[in-house]
Amino acid sequence: MLFTSLTFLAFFTVFFICYWLIFTTVRAQNLFLLISSCIFYGWFSWPFLLLLLGSSAFNYWLGIGIGHTKDEKRRRLLLWIGLFQGIGCLFIFKYYNFFAQSAGATFHFRPDAFLLHVILPLGISFYTFRTLSYILDIYNEKLAPTNNWVSFFTYVSFFPCLISGPIDKPGAFLLQLKNARRFNGEQAADGLHQIIWGLFKKLVVADNCALLTQNVFDHYKTMPAGSLLFGAFLAIIQLYADFSGYSDMAIGLSKMIGLEVTRNFNYPFFAQNIADYWRRWHISLTAWFTEYVFMPLAGRFRNYGKGGLIGAIIIDFAIIGIWHGANFTFLLFGLLNGCYYIPLILRGKLNKKPPTSKGLLPGFRELVNMAGTFLLVMLTVVVFRADSVTQALDYLRRLLSPTILSGFWISEHANIYITLAGIFVLFAFEWVQRDKAHPLQLDRISGAPLRAAIYYSIILFTLLCCASATNEFIYFKF
């Protein structure tokens, strides 16, 4: 049940009406939200719904166990059991076959007999991180365990964010589930506008880019460097529009339900350096890793000065990379991003936020910084997008050749102008509205007809120019 499907529209319409008009008490709302989330997930796969519920039940019990015992050894044991269960599930479903195949290749044996014939449960990386942060927060005494299983199960399986995040911290989310939601028309309308923007990003920008990038990556060996540069440019735009489009829809849907969830993107292409970029890209995941991986590592390595900090960041990014999937390309993607931090750390500028203009046009320095950061990230996306490290390196080698400025050609012409127009609209709206949570927050415009005209123009543009084939969201496979 994709957010872009007619089935989801029907599902959400029924849900919305029942949620606000029939279920008005906190208990009824939470229970209905949980049942709806189960239907939503069960629509993809009923057997994996059992895994989700089983994992939730196990962590709910662990949370109570950790929270209610004073014995440190027992608390630690329960935490390790929780970590083992969460990471173990991820390992089995996501990484086991990769490690078996890699071991087979390294030690020259056929791994077929050791391979597991399992498919990756949808959203497992996201909901596992929710359960992990719950037990870690209880262990670190940042959160008291909830005694309300409905609330906890709803937190883990909340359908707008279940498949691809954002990964909410349990504290803020569970707090919202304590009281009955009161309908707020402005919040719901804002959510609807954010969904419209998300649909535009996904259907016009990401799906049109997908047709072109697929073409370039399939035929990169026969294309000039200019085309490969263009392909890499489209690949990063596609990734951003696809994933942030999904996040916008998830956040918008949550607002319509009366719940605020974590922001996941903050206009990352306007970042001034790589640290700034990662503070704006997939914010909920980066924040998760910063809190539970980077901070403990940095604390442990603090005696090693800048070297320790570099080590902590590189390990953190290596894990972020491998979180995306079982492939060396993701590991390399993470390592490259980690290495990009080294100059910032050495120059002591890691946490310094470069000044940015508030005006309509960026300053020259700001523009150069943005372009530089964009280029660096674009190169890592080639690695992210490639099927193998060999292909990624080959692509980059061909890209960085003298023919880079010789122009470009690609065989798929049909959508190129539409795609570029979509990208232009995307950048223009995001730049002008960069101080807003999403570009369709048009509160600066006082006239309601003009606001309505802008919303409808975006809708019409989407109807006119969406791609002929809609693709599954990229982050579904993570």
Added chain:
Amino acid sequence: MKRSVKKFILQTGLLLAGIVIPFWVLFKLDYLPVITSSSMFDTKMMIAQKKQMGQIDLLAVGSSMTFYQLNSQLMVNTFHRSYYNLASWGLQMGDIKLLLGAFIPQYRPHYVIICSSVGDFSRSPNASYHNFADAPLFMRRHMPELFYFKNFSSIRHIIRTKKDAYPIVFDAWGGAQIKVDPRNDLHIKLPFPTVYTPAAYRSLDSLAGMLALNNIKLIFIETPIRQSEIDAATKQHYQQHFARCSDIVTRHSGTYLNYYNPSVFTDSLFADNYHLNHKGATIFSAMVVRGLKGIVR
């Protein structure tokens, strides 16, 4: 609170109406939704939907072999039963099996007629037919406008598809006289067998089993092939193919008829290597009708 919820629902409804209206206009102007990658199939399904047909006794399905080569008027005049031709260009055996799964509950036929040639066993099935076959029956039968939103084709794509579509005049029963599309590749010899052929046999087997299970008689008809295309090796492949199809069809209590007869269907009766011209199709239909007289009661 309920008032504000209702107000929001009303406003959202108005917004959705603003989305629905352009598509409603397109539908009225015959710019039909793009359901599959075959504009001909999509057009045909919309025509069939507009006719609001109920039960159909004799249902012809298949590729262009069925579409062009069964003379609708002759079928109707001979058998005096409800008849419709739902065949479409380029359908492979896997596609036919998939679509029959959607047609059977909708039309509840007593007989399914498939005219076929080796070309129906030589390519991979087209996944886009799932867009139609997997849609709810209610949508296919009563609200085909929903396909605009189910498949999310842009207005630009809908207009372009209509503009690029090859014009075909259907008769009242979904058939048509052949007018070979110059863009088709059937002037060349199709490779056969291919890597997709074994899967196509499995599809035929499954299709025949499905029809038998539903007490529907399958009538499988081999169509002629231009003789000048056939060398000794090819002929052997074709004979093996006929034997295989015959075996599958008869195993599931279907009727297998073979009109691959070079002495009757001389090269002058062909429009291309696999399609009969109008004169050839008339002769073919007459032979089929004679062949079916004892079978269709």
